Amino acid sequence: MDIRIKEFKKIVTSPIIIGLLVLFIVYNSIFIFQNSYFRxxxxxxxxxxxxxxxxxxxxxxxxxxxxxxxxxxxxxxxxxxxxxxxxxxxxxxxxxxxxxxxxxxxxxxxxxxxxxxxxxxxxxxxxxxxxxxxxLDIMERAESEINKFQLIDKAAETVRNQYKAFSERFQQLVNNKEHKNLFFLGKVYRLHSILFKSLFKIIIFEIIILVVLITAYIVNYEFDNKTEAITYTTKRGRDLILDKLYVSIFSSLVVTTIILLVTLALYFIIFDYSGLWKVPISSYFNTDHNFPYLSWWKMSFVQFLFFTIGLVYSITLLFNGIIFIIARAIKNTYFAFFVFAIIFGLFLILPRLAPNSSNTIFIGAFTPYFLILNPHVWFMEGGAFATFKYHEIVTLVIWALMIWVLSILSIKRFKRQDI
Amino acid sequence: MLIVTNVSKSYGKLSVLENIDIEFSNGVYGLLAPNGAGKTTLIKMLTTLLFPNEGEILYNGTNIFHMGDGYRDILGYLPQEFGYYKNYSARQFLNYLAALKGLERNLAKVRINELLELVGLANVADKKMKKYSGGMVQRVGIAQAMLNDPKILILDEPTAGLDPKERVRFRNLLAELSRDKIVILSTHIVSDIESIANEIIMIKDKKVLYKDSINSICKTLEGMVYETSIDYAQANRFRNHYFSLSEKQEGDKMKIRFISENKLDDSWESVSPNIEDVFLYVYKDEVIKEG
Amino acid sequence: MRILAHELKKIFNIKTIILLILINIIMYFLFTEYDINSFTINRPSYDIYKMFVEMEEAYGEFMDEEEFQDFIIKYEEAIKEADAYIQSREDFKRAGVNNYEDFINMDRENEDLNQLYYDVVFDKGIDVFWQLPWRKEYIKYYENREELMLAQAANEKQELRVKEILDKGLETSVFNHAVFFNYNSLMKSVSTSILVSVMFIITPIYLRDNKDKINYLQYTSKIGRRIFKKKLLAGLLATFILVTIQFICFFSIYSTNNTSMFFNKNINSIYNTIISWYDLTFIHYITISVIGTYILALAITLISMLVSSLGQSYIAVIGIQLPIGFFIIITASRYLINYMTSISYPKYFLELAYVVLILISLILMITRWKKEKQADILY
Structure with missing residues (x-):
């Protein structure tokens, strides 16, 4: 425990990480105030x-x-x-x-x-x-999405099937009268976009930056300070890397909490949602553009918010794992950072190589990288690539397993590696 | 002639060296002091890495900081700890430094070959340095210090990481080199110094304590160093009375070398002091403090 | 020279080059590719482009009154072409649509008619139906050009400038917003790629040596602390090389958009979406944006070097560089590279912004050098 506290102190006392955290919160506050003219x-x-x-x-x-x-x-x-x-x-x-x-x-x-x-x-x-x-015709929506990405054959069929499943849910939604609830007028204020599309995306990117820096920093700390010969030969020895992993996870969760807490607190102080917390998120009023936001499950605004926050935490952990594996493999923190960025980019552009006729085209949608680009349609109808009922959960589970296995391999390798 | 006149250096409020005066002419100088006494600070000033707060350092009458590259051109320096590019071979690295030292390209090529031969790295010269052992890296360091055939060669712990054979070879090398050079070497290893240094410089309490030949320095303890054999049981009491320099086991007795102002016992055998005795005696307070 | 070569080699080491190429490939596919590939696909911008290519061949640099009459004739011919097409189709006849006039006045609330419209315009994508609205629009533009141009002036200075353009007759320049918008959009992503690449290669420049105490050997060799300046020079040179290579790549790709016939056309056209403070042709504008990117790249080089020489660890420099880079790239792509010299900015805004940027980065780095000359090297 003592070791972990000391490792944690290395992070807390790093002026860069604290400085960035403050800078991000200031930026988020400015973003909120800039959009608050109609409050x-x-x-x-x-x-x-x-x-x-x-x-x-x-x-x-x-x-x-x-x-x-x-x-x-x-x-x-x-x-x-x-x-x-x-x-x-x-x-x-x-x-x-x-x-x-x-x-x-x-x-x-x-x-x-x-x-x-x-x-x-x-x-x-x-x-x-x-x-x-x-x-409102859900299948028409499907066709327009298919058209938009020029999907054919099996790929198009998959989208149709997903939307077919979704139309059932849509019927249920209408029967529940989920759409018939007052909420802030989306077409005028676009609050869903401001909060879930812009603000949450900003928050997620900030968290990722911090998680990457924290994890790379702590994992390679001994090598950067040329203390590896001392630290990894102590009684704790190479198990120290485990402590470092736990501490980086803990720190990631701490910064995630700080950013979310401060930003959302400010957001809800500026934008008063009182009385509206329990309005279904699929309310017709919550339509920012031409198509309403339609959730896969009956969810109130506050439920949606908490599910989104939960997903942000889970994604934080995924990225924590990814950067841990990268930083472990690449000792030069500078390159590790850019390799992380490059892998990020590759996961966004490689799926485009998939043929638009086969289901492989959807693999690219089941990555955390894809997920974080569209936080405003999590758990919702979300276009050709994201309208799978369990899209988020499946992505999380698959990636969590992959990262877990790779982390274990990485740690095992580290234990047998020449330092 | 390299002259340090009245030099002081402090980091903020922490004063490290005060009013240092030293003159160096051709020959080997051993810089002897425990860690933290300001050895590295002095060396860093001689190599222009640090600037004195007061005083000047003159080479042939000119301030070395005014001489600029004219001074560094005749300077060779092996830092106590130095970096290298892990993905470079020794030859590439020396080539790079030769460029920094302003050596003409062809001359550098010849010189690098000579030096690699001299430090015994010729056969691995094109291997990446990340595969080198500590001693090999150290030898690359020695080679780079001599690249520009310096008039002033400053070596901070040069024998660290060298095995005994290499150390001997290095000593001989220095002895040969020192005829037309100022060689300043700092070390803890007294035997290195004893065999080659013409003069020893000792720093204590931020000041130069001795700057003299080994003989003269040893003379300061003349008639004060004794050896005797005592029982183990007596050892502790003995140590309380006299400053023990070295102890070794001899049969069931202990042979102890120590300092005393006068010969108080006939069994004591007066021996001639060596530089290690002086070192231990001079820094006895620090030794205890450190220990 | 040799030292410079050595330092350049360190900047362009093999790992860096590989990552650099990967970064650029990704940036290209994420941001740039769209504006290259879609240029010849997007409607109606490509129809507008084709129309202007035709106009350029027929009228040259400007469209005078006489040529405008020809343009009207072309419009009428196009209508005839559309008429002919409509009349060639049975389904239109059945729907009672006999010519283009009927076609645009169709009641599109009617599902069948809407289906026909959709078929012609989107499914079959008949060119003339895409061109016609714009031909009509551009005739209107030409006829009302003085009024339209003056309406874009929001204050006296801008009005003076617009009047100057009108006096010189530059507004009749055969140049269009499709090409201009496309170029600006490309330039934004290209300059972003360039700035990111520059930051990537320059940021380790001092830190790489300081971190591993190679500066001990460097500072005590003959070159001494002047190595600092050599590295500065090497960094600037590296940036220059990198930016030049990137521009060569970009412009060879851009040449596939085939816009060279517009290079000598004035950008202050009524068909364009910029009114510039200066009488620039498209190639002038391209040149200015290239120079602007070079300046930005050199400024960001100096700033990155400053961070590099002060930073203690890679994490620290990345942490500092992220907000700096973000800020510079956002500012650049919004104000410094996009719609340069537009009258929507104060007249000397651009010049001033660049001068300030250069001065700040230069002064910072000169100050840093002065300090480094005197600094005690403790670690």
Whole structure:
């Protein structure tokens, strides 16, 4: 235990690792603040959900409509007074005011106008749900994905099969009314993309950088300091490499926790999700672009978040293992780092060599390297290569086994190696 | 003539050398001091790696730091610990250093062959250095120090890693070389020095304690070194009274070599002091401290 | 010279070269390949390109009023071609679509008609149907060119510049955004590959020797601490060689995009998406971007050398280089290599940015050298 604490101290006292950690957190904070200009608008939904709940049904819709009309009346009172005009909807109102609302209305009134505008946007979206979902064809989606990557034969067939399986889930999703839940309007705020696509991807890359540096640093520490002859001949001897592995895993988990904790805490302070944690992630409102995010399982936002965090931790461990094996084999830390980067790149470009007619083309999708590029569609329908029900889990298990075996071989080799 | 005048060096508040004055002319100088006494600091200043805080180092009247490459051109240096490119062969590495030393290409080629022969590496000259033993690497180090046929040759622990045979050969080499050179070597191995050094320099308490021929230095202990045989039982008591230099087993008795101001016992046999005796006596405080 | 050669050999050692090649292959396939391969596939940009090749052959450098009339005639001929195609197909006849006019006014909400549209444009990909909208668009551009150009000016200085272009008649230059956008997009990925490669080979330059105490031997040999400057020179030279090789590779690949007929065309065309502060032709622009990349590469070389000479371990230098590299590459590909000399930046922004970059890196490295000359070598 004592050895491990001392090894851990080598990491904690390394100014580079601490410095990078701080730098990354600062960068994440800047990223969050840069995207936070609409945070006030989000409160409108929070208040609406307070009042009506997030589940959309006829009763709720009726209440919503009444409230909205009530508000519209009070707006019309103001507009009548100031401009002697009457509006039936906010769209109508905004059409009149392309510029210069501020000249006519005071702050309080502007607040009402903003709130009503947003209410109307949500209302309109609710109205279009049924139509959108009745025309949503999962198999059409499959065909467009097949087209996009020009898949043929078996490869195309596989995608079709996966999407067939997914359409069942889609039916279930619609029956569960998972899509009929209020959530932040994706097409306007793109919060899912901000959080899961951008922020999580940034976080993952930061974690990988730190994990690579920490592991390479600690594994090759003795060789870099020319102390290998002393340390590996002590009573602990070459088992020290095991301590180093454990310490690097522990440290990786620590930095992962620090980055996730600080970044997500800041994110959820800036963006107030209160009342919406339990909204299904597959809500129609959570549609950033043309196609909604549809999860393979019924998941609430908070469940999705925790599953994503869990996957980030698992991937951290995978990369920890990968760099451990590389750093063990290549004693020059500098080259080890670049070899890691090159292997990363190879795993992204080699799958492109696979013929677009065979199932080998999907092998490339079952790697942690592929996984981390699309954290926003984990556990979801995710295009031709990622719409496998157990995509994430299968990738994790296969790679965990591979890395585990290779690590053991690597350690065994180290124990018999000439130093 | 290499003259160190009034040189002091400190690292921050830690003073290592104070007001050092030494003159070197052709010949072999042994730099003798325990670890941490400032030996390496002095050598690093003589080789321009460190800059004195005070004082100057002059070669033929010119400050060596002003001479620049004119000085380093006549300097050969074997550091106590030096790096090498693991993927280079000895020949490649020497070629590289020859370029740094400004040796003309053809001359360098000849010289490298000579030196590889001299240090006994000719047959492995084209093997990668990562396959070399410590002694072989050390011999490459010696060869590189002599590449430019230096007027000043500074060797920090040159015999470290050499086996006895190599050590003898190295000593002879130095003796031959030293006729028209200043050779300064630092070592712990007293026998190296005794056989070849014309003068010994000892540093103590940040200052030069002795700079003299071996004979003169040994004279400082003349009439104070004795040998006698005692019982093992008495050994401890004896050691408390007298400074023991060496002890060895002889039959059921112990033969002890020690220092005493006067001859107090007839069984004591006066012997002539050697440089090791002086070393042990001079640094007795440090020895104890270190031990 | 010999020392320089030795230092260069150390920079370009075999392991480094192998990794360097791998890095470049990966960067090429991840970022650059798309803009090379898709250039002759992407629609409508390739249709636009072909149209402009034709225009270049017919009108030369600029399109004057007379040539514009010819361009209109070409448009009408193209419509006839489209008409002929439509009339050649039975299914159009059945749907009551008799000519191109009918075709564009088809009710595409109607599933069958939409299917027809899709068939012509996407499945069969008939060229003329891709070209026509753009021919029409470009006729409009030409007719309204003054207005359109002036609309791009956001302040007085920009307006002056636009007026200058209009006075010289540069806006009628036969040059297009398809080629220009493609080149800029390529340049971004190529400069990124170049900067990454440079950082990779330069970063170990001092550390490699300092870490293993080879500097003891170097600093006490005749060359002494001037080896520092030699390495600096070797590093700059290595960068120069590397960048040159990379550019040779890139431009030989780029030549397959076949854009040389546009080299002498002014970039300030109404059909292009940049208005430059200067009267540059495409080849001028290419030259400037190449020079810009060289400067960036040399600046990053100096910065990497600074980090290398200060760093104690590889981990430390990687840790420092990552954010520096990230910052420089992002800034470069956003502001320093992309749409260079555009009036969307202040007039001397580019010049100033490069001068500042050079000055900062030079001053840092000169200061470092001055210190190194006086430094005690403790480790």
């Amino acid at each position: 006030e608008e989000l409160r409108v939904l929070t208040r609406l959900v307070d009042r009506f709940g997030y589940e959309i049904d006829d009763e709720m819709l009726e209440k919503y409509r009444l409230y909205y009309e009530e508000q519209l009346v009070s707006l019309n009172k103001i507009t009548k007074e100031k401009t002697s005009k009457n509006y039936n909807s906010m769209a109508e109102f905004f059409a009149d005011y392309k510029y210069g609302l501020e000249d006519i209305y005071d702050r309080e009134e502007l607040g009402l106008i903003m709130e009503l505008g947003i209410m109307e946007a949500y209302y309109n979206t609710i109205e279009e749900i049924d139509e959108v979902y009745s025309s």
